[in-house]
Amino acid sequence: MPGGKRGLVAPQNTFLENIVRRSSETSFLLGNAQIVEWPVVYSNDGFCKLSGFHRAEVMQKSSTCSFMYGELTDKKTIDKVRQTFDNYESNCFEILLYRKNRSPVWFYMQVAPIRNENDKVVLFLCTFKDITLFKQPIEDETTKGWTKFARLTRALTNNRNTLQQLAPIGKHEVSHKQSRLAEVLQLNSDILPQYKQEAPKTPPHIILHYCTFKTTWDWVILILTFYTAIMVPYNVSFKTKQNNIVWLVLDSVVDVIFLVDIVLNFHTTFVGPGGEVISDPKLIRMNYLKTWFVIDLLSCLPYDIINAFENVDEGISSLFSSLKVVRLLRLGRVARKLDHYLEYGAAVLVLLVCVFGLVAHWLACIWYSIGDYEVIDEATNKIKMDSWLYQLAIGIGSPYRFNASGSGQWEGGPGKYSLYITSLYFTMTSLTTIGFGNIAPTTDGEKIFSVAMMMVGSLLYATIFGNVTTIFQQMYANTNRYHEMLNNVRDFLKLYQVPKGLSERVMDYIVSTWSMSKGIDTEKVLSICPKDMRADICVHLNRKVFNEHPAFRLASDGCLRSLAVEFQTTHCAPGDLIFHAGESVDTLCFVVSGSLEVIQDDEVIAILGKGDVFGDVFWKETTLAHACANVRALTYCDLHVIKREALLKVLEFYTAFANSFSRNLILTCNLRKRIIFRKISEVKKEEEERQRAKNEVQLTIPQDHPVRKLFQKFKQQKELRNQGAAAASQLDLEKNRLQEEQHQHQHLHPHRGGEQTVRLKVSQEAGRSGDTDSCDSGITKSELRIDRAGEARTPAAVTPLLHSPLPGGAGSPHPFCPIPEQALQAALHETRLELRGDIQTLGGRLGALESQVAEIIKLLSDKKRVSTGAPSDIFTVSRPVSPDLEKDEEL
DSSP states (O other), X not given: OOGGGGGGGSOBOOHHHHHXXXXXXXXXXXXXXXXTTOBEEEEOHHHHHHHOOOHHXXXXXXXXXXXGOOTTSOHHHHHHHHHHHHTTOOEEEEEEEEOTTOOEEEEEEEEEEEEOTTSOEEEEEEEEEEOGGGOOOOOSGGGTTOOHHHHHHHHHHHOOHHHHHHOOSOHHHHHHOHHHHHHHTTOOSSSOOOSSOBOOOOOTTOBOTTSHHHHHHHHHHHHHHHHHHHHHHHHHHTTOOOOOHHHHHHHHHHHHHHHHHHHHHTTBOEEOTTSOEEOOHHHHHHHHXXXXXXXXXHTTSOHHHHHTOTTSOHHHHHHHHHHGGGGGGGHHHHHHHHHHHTTOHHHHHHHHHHHHHHHHHHHHHHHHHHHHHHSXXXXXXXXXXXXXXXXXXXHTTOOEEEOTTTTSSEEEOOOHHHHXXXXXXXXXXXXTTOOOSSSOOOSHHHHHHHHHHHHHHHHHHIIIIISHHHHHHHHSHHHHHHHHHHXXXXXXXXXXXXXXXXXXXXXXXHHHHHHHHTTOOHHHHHHHSOHHHHHHHHHHHTHHHXXXXXXXXXXXXXXXXHHHXXXXXXXXXXXXXXXXXXXXXXXXXXXXXXXXXXXXXXXEEEEEOTTOEEEOOGGGOSSOEEOOSEEEESSOEEEEEEEHHXXXXXXXXXXHHHHHHHHHOOOSEEXXXXXXXXXXXXXXXXXXXXXXXXXXXXXXXXXXXXXXHHHHHHXXXXXXXXXXXXXXXXXXXXXXXXXXXXXXXXXXXXXXXXXXXXHHHHHHHHHHHHHHHHTOOOSTTSSOOGGGTTSOOOHHHHSHHHHSOOTTSOSSOOOOOOOHHHHHHHHHHHHHHHHHHHHHHHHHHHHHHHHHHHHHHHHHHOGGGOOTTHHHHHHHHTSOOOHHHHHHHHO
């Protein structure tokens, strides 16, 4: 496939174009099937005219058209519509809706789900038809005094024939046969198109113009075209009757191949003016009939078969031999393919050399025809000795001779191959301006032809051999620039190791943009023109935007020219992101062709097509906005954009236009405003979690539970150990300070040293013995005894050494850290005692309850004791026994 066409066949999402093209006379909406309430993401112009709403007003409303419901709208029909959307079904309804001006209209509404390549319903297609005229109200005695629309409602409930006339297909058939639904929707296809990115598809009997088979076939046709261009002039000039069966069969096969090529051309796609691949059989046939069909047909007629018969009259045979020249029209096929090969310098050089040789071949055939016609004088039936054919016959030893006894005609002379080679030799020397003179024209006809041939030869020689470099520089400057740009891009992508997917997108964008713009630098061309002319050109380039949008209707010529100069045209390839979520929205974009999708939180919230506007209302805001969604191209798009600063500058100068512009321009999609929606999948997930939480048993532990008390005691013991460690560190510091003071005192009073030393040793021994007792692993020497676990203790009782004075009379307490195992055993023992007490209390209460229940049963079973005072006795007995109750009774 040629490189220049590569960008025009990239995979693209043509769903919107297919729907719009096939349903041009139908009003329809597109709703997102994956968002709660199925918001509208696209509405065509037919629905806007039918409902009275602007497209921007319809966007993000429910595709069930709940915003058009009114007092007379049937509640059952509303429920059926919602059920159809909930179940992702196809269905049709008769429903009474209200326009924007609140006038009621009867609609025939049809709903069809649209699936993607994963067979997931992503969109809903809703079509509407106005059937108010089909509804004839019945006026009788029972309906007198009714309003017009009340009578209309009763007529619809009583007469169902109008529905059968309007929709001959039953609801059950519509819901189960998607192809019938497509016919009702006027889509003219077997199935509804899918919303997906796909390569151009063709029907089974249509061939893609860039496929491998068609490319190979074109090369075969090109070779056979050169064969025809060589053999047809030779056969016509040398008057060969093709008596050779081999040549006759070969020419017939060539004719058959060209006839097959005509048939294939009726089934081959072509690239339309908008860059799309046209695969509609009707459009393909009409395009081929208008262009090359007549020329191809004339070049394929079997002239050789008629000329091959011996009994054909000489005049008719000569006529058909001359008609063979028509086959040279097949060279038009070469002209069609020239644009594919003009990008390559070597191919152009080879092509020019072939053209030079082909022209020399044609001139050689003409040169021989002139010599053969003038070598014999028909009036005197004599040989012209000055003819170049006679001189050639004498030179090679094969002179002409007259056969008087036989056929009565001149015979002999050079052979056909010798004549052709000599003719080609002469034309080639003449075209290259060499001319040795060994073969020279002698008759007037030969001289005239030689002059014409010299003129053609000089032109061809100068064109092909003299100025090849100049030709390349002038004719293929854009092509060289194109290849230079491609090479630079390839080197850049290779140098920086751009990922394969992104590099392919870059290459496809560059190739497709070049094929659209033909390498023309618009800014450079406009810079050459003066200011007034540049403004006129810009107005012409942006005429579609100015003519289609009502915001520009009240603009003066000067205002339009100022705006047109600031507009820029942008070409987008499929998959390109125009805006990313979070980036600044500093441009206002007008869609001229193609379609785009607006994606927020991985959901399509809008599909933009021709005539839509998206961006931000700069003239109403003081700060730049952050894009709340991604805007991605679905197909090849042309956008006309204007920068924020440029637009504000024009609006500031043209104040009258600014008011009209801000009032009439309605954005189809405002990227500043974030759409609040909930996904159906999230709603289902929340519902599932709610049901799961409802089924789960919640476990709670009361405050007075023994386990909770146990953990609280562990926490208290940990806090006490931390306090003991802090006190021990403080005690070590004071002991060191005391020893230093004693040493200093001993130096000052040496006679008291012995007494002080003895006193210090005694205190150290007492402390050592205290340490030994505190570090004893036995439980009996610890204050945390198990038999005293239930008694309340003061902090001094818990840590006696920490709160007791030193033996020497010092006021600081002695620290003590309880062993964790001892604390644990004590806490467990206390908990055990508490649990035992709780169990005993519960056992007592259960015993009391059992006795009370036994008494109640006894009272109920004894019928004789039933009296008026029995209920009071029952309530008295049923009163539970508790310690508080006993105290009250004692009092």
